[in-house]
Amino acid sequence: MKWMVGFLLSATMLSVIDANAADAVKIGAIYALTGPGAVAGGDGMRGTELAITELNAAGGLKNHGGARIELVKGDSQSKPVNAVGETERLINQDKVALIIGAGTSNETIPLSQVVEKYGIPHINAIPQQESLTNGSLKWTWSTTLVDADYVTGIFRALEMIHQTNPKLTKVGVLCPDNEYGIEMGKQLKVELAKRNDLTVTSFIDYGASAQDLLQPVLKLKASQPDIVVQVGYFRAGVLASKAYEQLDFHPVVIGTGGMSGDPKLRPEIGKLVSWQFAVTPFSGDLPAAQKVDEAFQKKFEQPLTLNSALGYFGTMVAIRALDAAKSFKPEDIADALREVKIGKDVMITSSDFLEFDQNGRNKGRDTTVTQFQGDKLVTVWPPEKATAKPILKGFNTP
Numbered sequence: 368m369k370w371m372v373g374f375l376l377s378a379t380m381l382s383v384i385d386a387n388a389a390d391a392v393k394i395g396a397i398y399a400l401t402g403p404g405a406v407a408g409g410d411g412m413r414g415t416e417l418a419i420t421e422l423n424a425a426g427g428l429k430n431h432g433g434a435r436i437e438l439v440k441g442d443s444q445s446k447p448v449n450a451v452g453e454t455e456r457l458i459n460q461d462k463v464a465l466i467i468g469a470g471t472s473n474e475t476i477p478l479s480q481v482v483e484k485y486g487i488p489h490i491n492a493i494p495q496q497e498s499l500t501n502g503s504l505k506w507t508w509s510t511t512l513v514d515a516d517y518v519t520g521i522f523r524a525l526e527m528i529h530q531t532n533p534k535l536t537k538v539g540v541l542c543p544d545n546e547y548g549i550e551m552g553k554q555l556k557v558e559l560a561k562r563n564d565l566t567v568t569s570f571i572d573y574g575a576s577a578q579d580l581l582q583p584v585l586k587l588k589a590s591q592p593d594i595v596v597q598v599g600y601f602r603a604g605v606l607a608s609k610a611y612e613q614l615d616f617h618p619v620v621i622g623t624g625g626m627s628g629d630p631k632l633r634p635e636i637g638k639l640v641s642w643q644f645a646v647t648p649f650s651g652d653l654p655a656a657q658k659v660d661e662a663f664q665k666k667f668e669q670p671l672t673l674n675s676a677l678g679y680f681g682t683m684v685a686i687r688a689l690d691a692a693k694s695f696k697p698e699d700i701a702d703a704l705r706e707v708k709i710g711k712d713v714m715i716t717s718s719d720f721l722e723f724d725q726n727g728r729n730k731g732r733d734t735t736v737t738q739f740q741g742d743k744l745v746t747v748w749p750p751e752k753a754t755a756k757p758i759l760k761g762f763n764t765p
Contacts, residue, residue: 391435392428392695394419394685395457397468397478398678402445403576406601407625407674408470411493412440413667414678415467418686421662428690436686439463443474450474454481464695465490465685470674471600472496472547479507488688488700492681493674496550500728506697508704508727510681511716512648512734514547517623518554520646520734521596524621525565527736527748527757528594528644535619535759539568539592541583541607543575543599551598551623568592575599577606584610594619599626608632608639619759620644621736628737630670630744640739642760648717649676650735650746652754656715680716684709717752 396415399408419436427433439461441453450469457463458481465488469475472494479499482489483506491499491509495517500509528535540555542548552570559567569590573583584607587595595618597607604626611617620627620643628645651660651671659679660671671679684707689695692703709721709731720731736748738757745755 391437392431392689393437393439393461393463394465394467394689395439395441395454395461395463396678396682397441397443397450397453397457397466397474398470399445399474400440400442402443403602404443404445404470404474404600406631407493408443408445410672410674411468411470411678413663414492414671414675414680415682417659417663417666417675418679418682420666422686428686430690431695436689441468443469443478445471445474447473447477450478451481454478458482458485458487463487464697465689465700467492467678467681467685470494472499473545475499476546479504482506486697488697488704490681490685493677494547496546500724500726502726504727506701508684508723510684510721510729511677512732513728514550514554516648516732516734517551517646518558520736521555521621522558523734523748524644524646524736525594528619528621528759529564531757532759535593536564537566537568537591537593539587539590539595539618540570541580541587541595541597541599542570542572543603544572545575548572548575548598555596555598573599573603575603577603580606580610581613584614584616588614588616592618594621597622597626599623601625601629601631604629604632604640605636608636608643612639621646624648624673624737628744629672629674631672633739633742633744641741642758643739644747644757645737646734647673647737648732648734649673649715650717650737650752651676651744652746653715653717653735653752655713659715676715680714683713684721 398412423435427435443450467490475494489507495512497513542552571583624647627643628647632640663671688703692699717735718731718733722730738747747757
């Protein structure tokens, strides 16, 4: 009899625990953890990991009884076909409620077609391909910029340089031959053609998978620009900087964030990145980003980068939506994403707020301009967000 009473008491206690226990919800993150895109992809994944770790340590999703988030990782291996395969696996085998990723447009575009097929919410945290939020997709929400924002930011940087030294008017452009570079190049050509105060000396394509950029940079140097606008990712930034040094070519450099504004460039190539400007959706010296940077360095023993910050922010938005959703059903998460609003006080990117339009595009998109000054990567533009003034030291200045 006593054992029966004990059994019943134990069963009752377990039923109470089970009734109060919150179920975990799985979300998938797909990034290039191997292959040529592993630098950006690894950073994006680490940003996602930190956001989820912090959420779980703080008690989980409050509106769902403290439900924890379980991260299921996928490695695209820097290949579009693998991004598709990993998305299929996470949806069909792991039963994730939401997908985050990937690190490049080439991987994210086919990934978005898979989530569209299954009706699973997708957060695009890094690539800026405009087709992801032009109204053709119903299940993708983008927390970052679009190509046109980078182009606008590049022209702001050109204006900044003009205000510092109005004699620098000759511009050369360096773009990769992939989808990202082709779209950026197209938009840059249109906008540069409108400017009577700027002279385009050359427009040079380079192989996105090239092992060095000596030949493209040699052509660029021959056109004698004052300013080089360079579009690309981290590895291309390393190769371009080495080519500039080897060819004794020292223009003012304005790059996209991954190519000229990644803190990892400094330990990778040292002084070769000094004085380069970057148009970026993330400035690490902005107040809201510094707390996240401290936590990131504590966990991973490396600085918060552009892609880790974008991965973190995209995941933060996903967490907000999951917590606000009526359930973890796809349609309820989608409804919550449509209503998500992130205010200035917790923004860690260059934007002042996040709110999605009807196509899943962030209405609060904006850029800043950073520069490597000595050992520091500092924000130099716009003036109201700057922590330092832009310096043209060491370039083609009078």
